[in-house]
Amino acid sequence: MKYRTEIGWLFVAPAALIISLVGLVPLITVVNYSFFEIFILNARFWVGTEWYAEIIGSERFWASFGRSTLFSAFVLTIQIPLGIAIALCIPKRKIWVGITLALVALPLLVPWNMIPSLWLSLLNSETGILGRILPNLGWASDWKLSTPHTWAVIIVMDVWHWTSLVVILCYSALTTVPAAYYQAAAIDGASPWQVFRHIQLPKLHHVLLMAILLRFMDSFMIYTEAFPINAGGPDGATTFLAVDLGEEIRAFNYGPSAARSVIYFMIILTVAWMFSKAQDMLDCGERS
Secondary structure (H helix, E strand, C coil): CHHHHHHHHHHHHHHHHHHHHHHHHHHHHHHHHCCEEEEECCEEEECCCHHHHHHHCCHHHHHHHHHHHHHHHHHHHHHHHHHHHHHHHCCCCHHHHHHHHHHHHHHHHCCHHHHHHHHHHHCCCCCCHHHHHHHHHCCCCCHHHCHHHHHHHHHHHHHHHHHHHHHHHHHHHHCCCCHHHHHHHHHHCCCHHHHHHHHHHHHHHHHHHHHHHHHHHHHHCCCCCCHHHHCCCCCCCCCCHHHHHHHHHHCCCHHHHHHHHHHHHHHHHHHHHHHHHHHHHHHHHHHC
16 A cells, blocks of 8 residues: 555656646745845845735725625626526537537637727727617716726626636536436426425535635636726726736835735635635535
8 A cells, every 4th residue: 555655646746846836936936025125136125024014904905805805796696696597508418518518618718818808899889889789778988987887897797708617517517416316306296496406406516616716716816807997997996906916016016016915825725725614514414
């Protein structure tokens, strides 16, 4: 048994080395930078935890934290139920399953940096399809000056891009439900809600935890898609945590930006740990 374990580490070693190079080394570097005032990389002055205290004590940080949390809450509230609903509606025939999944997955193929450009072109009042239709429904042409409209664009854009991931994950879990369960439910005269509640939803528990975690981490640190829409406006209404970090990096404030990165990393790590504990509790409940 010991011999097999040693052989196993040989296969894991290349992956561990790559992760160390692309993940651990940059993380250590960022943590190191967060304790310095850096004018240029060769001229650093130790400031200790000054940047951390300044960031945690600032109203700007907590306002951005609140906006990021609210955005993630909106995204999860929409995408998780919508993803489940679409997964349940996917046709059963094999040929239609492939076609439907291919169409559903199309938004995931669009590069992140192209998504805001795509939506801005659609909302263009002169050339965009949505830009010509929405004003007839009460949508203002100067929507960038409106906080609700800017939020609506970013949320709809994120829902369009990432709901496909939830759909695919949920559908993969639903395919593991034995046909005998559905047959038994039909014999007992179970309603569609009862079938979902007692047969399908238990199979979705683990997948939904994974989907919620993935979507929270990505939406909580949204930048590439959100910033080009309105540059954090209007009046900072869409200045999320990652937008703050991006502004620090653009200003070459290495110390504060490194401290922000570490704080955000700890927030994500804490949430991931909580989901891990929830997963363990769920496993214990199923075994009992």
